[in-house]
Amino acid sequence: MPRNIEIKARIPRIDALLPKxxxxxxxxxxxxxxxxTFFRCESGRxxxxxxxxxxxxxxxxxxADRxxxxxxxxxLTPTSEPDRLRETLSLACGQIGRVQKTRTLLLVGRTRIHLDRVEGLGDFLELEVVLEDGEPLEAGMQEAHDIMARLDVEPSQLIEGAYLDLLIQQRT
Incomplete structure (x- = not known):
């Protein structure tokens, strides 16, 4: 199964980080x-x-949510009928929530930089460092830390979990 190293951070404004x-x-x-659209799933998300x-x-x-x-x-499995698939999965598994966002995607080598404006939550940075098969985690983690530093993102800005978790926390 493909894997990556991921971080998520709350940022004040996308337009301030986009030039960097x-x-x-x-x-x-x-x-x-x-x-x-998120569905019930016991073994992950x-x-x-x-x-x-x-x-x-x-x-x-x-x-891990940390x-x-x-x-x-x-x-990943592509579909040409997302609305029908949503209906089928909703009936079979049950929906647990929905996250709508506008994502600005940039690529730095093998790292995907996502600048996300999430409806109801605000602005976020997400980094995904795609790992090769058998590559040690540490290489991807170091790359994520290096890009964070170059973007002036502080460890205190990091969040755990998914956007869905933050939306659910807001409702409770």
């Missing part, structure tokens, strides 16, 4: 509207990401 990220990037920025009426992907992932760089295992 763009200066590091090999490619981007690309803006993407994403609508993620299962979400359907809708990108358009005819494009989406079912994403299963498993990672601050700082963490290993994430994931599996």
């Amino acid at each position: 990220a763009a200066a590091l990037a090999d490619r981007g920025p690309v803006e993407i509207a994403q609508d993620d 299962l979400k359907l990401r809708t990108l358009s009426p005819s494009a989406g992907e079912l994403i299963f992932y498993r990672r 601050q700082g760089p963490k290993e994430s295992f994931y599996h």
